[in-house]
Amino acid sequence: MKISVIIPVYNAEHYVSRAVESALQFEEVYEVVMVEDQSPDNALQVCRELAEKYSRVKLYQHPDKGNHGAGASRNLGMEKAEGDFISFLDADDYYLPNRFDAEKELFKNNKVDGVYGAIGVHYYSEKAKEQYYKVFGDRLTTVYKKQQPRDLFPGLLNMRGTFGLFSLDALTVRKSSLDSMEHLFKTHLRLHQDTEFLFRLSYYLNLYPGIIDAAVSVRGVHENNRITKVESKQIKPASTRVVLWAEVNRWAENEKTLPPEIRLHIKRVYRSFVIANAPFLKKWGMITKYLVTDYPSMRSGLYNINFRKHLL
Structure with a gap:
């Protein structure tokens, strides 16, 4: 397997090193593609240092050096990716050692377009835990039981009762399968563009469950997560x-x-x-x-x- 890990980077100078190094632990990771999105902090310099330190790490910015959001950054990362498989990782999250255990077996079947797993939670500070524990707790973000690919799309739409969901951080997709997607991430969506992408992906592709009863990746929760603010209703x-x-x-x-x-x-x-x-x-x-x-x-x-x- 040759996996390209796509990391959009925005305002993550304190976290991106851990994210990158968590991906580099795997020999299956052919490259880590960082797309820096005009961060207001020192993230660009940290990314430059990572790219200089590790030969498998590549750094890109948007052509105008501007801020275009996570969706556009992931699209650019996929455009630049040279691996046969695509995985995603947010700059403030990280992979666990079992991240690609299921993928190595499941992708031997050419009918498998993608594999998803479960993610856990890590609080970067006591303040973050105090603020957001009621939102995430120590729960896994996962599809609750193994599903056939045909049942995934209606399940994610909440047409199957208690079903669960999965995150981009736990998804690996065969790059050639993405050719059937007319659009990748919708760049005009500044939030929830990952959810919209996963809906369409689960409709068009055969996505199979990997490890769903234990975390393969970890969501890093801190005071500045935009999606954390949404889930906790700081953003409506x-x-x-x-x-x-x-x-x-x-x-x-x-x-x-x-x-x-x-x-x-x-x-x-x-x-x-x-x-x-x-x-x-x-x-x-x-x-x-x-x-x-x-x-x-x-x-x-x-x-x-x-x-x-x-x-x-």
Whole structure:
């Protein structure tokens, strides 16, 4: 295997060295491709030092040296990648020693387009743990049981009850399989572009579960994570999800191969977030959200937890 690990770098001078070195521990990693995205801190200098120190580390910036977001940075990294397989890693996260154990076996089958696993949590400070433990706890981010590829897409859309999800940090994809994707990361999405990408990826490609009962990568939680601020509601999550589901709905309307029931489900979810985000509806909007989308799913554990949480 020749794996290219793509790391978008923004405001991560204190973390990116650990991320890079965690990827370099594997002989299967052919290269680590860092894309520095006009960080406001000293991350660019740290990246330069890493590229000078390690022959497998390559550093790029956008042609205009500007800030274009994580999606555009990952796209550029994939464009530059020379490996046969693509893996992703955020600059403040890191891989564990078992990261590619399942991949080495599963990719022997040419029908396998991608493999996903589970990620754990690491708090970089006591302050971060105090602030965000209620959001992440010590739980794995994972699909809860092994699924067939055909069941992954509807499951991630919450059409299968309590299902779970996986993260980019635990995904490895055959590079040639990405040729069938008309678009990679949607660059106009500043948040949740990874979720939108994973939805489409799970529809078009055969993604198989690897290690899902133990972490293969670790999410680093600190005070400055943008996605951490969203999940903890420092940034209003409903408004960002309206943008996400508007994009998913736009894709669904144009993807003629989608079954009608899935297209309808996506439209309902999108409308529910629009309703939930309407300021004059508030809690009634959240109630309507669950009634409009999939009433039977309210009985599932995940939906019940979220339903009660939003009504508090």
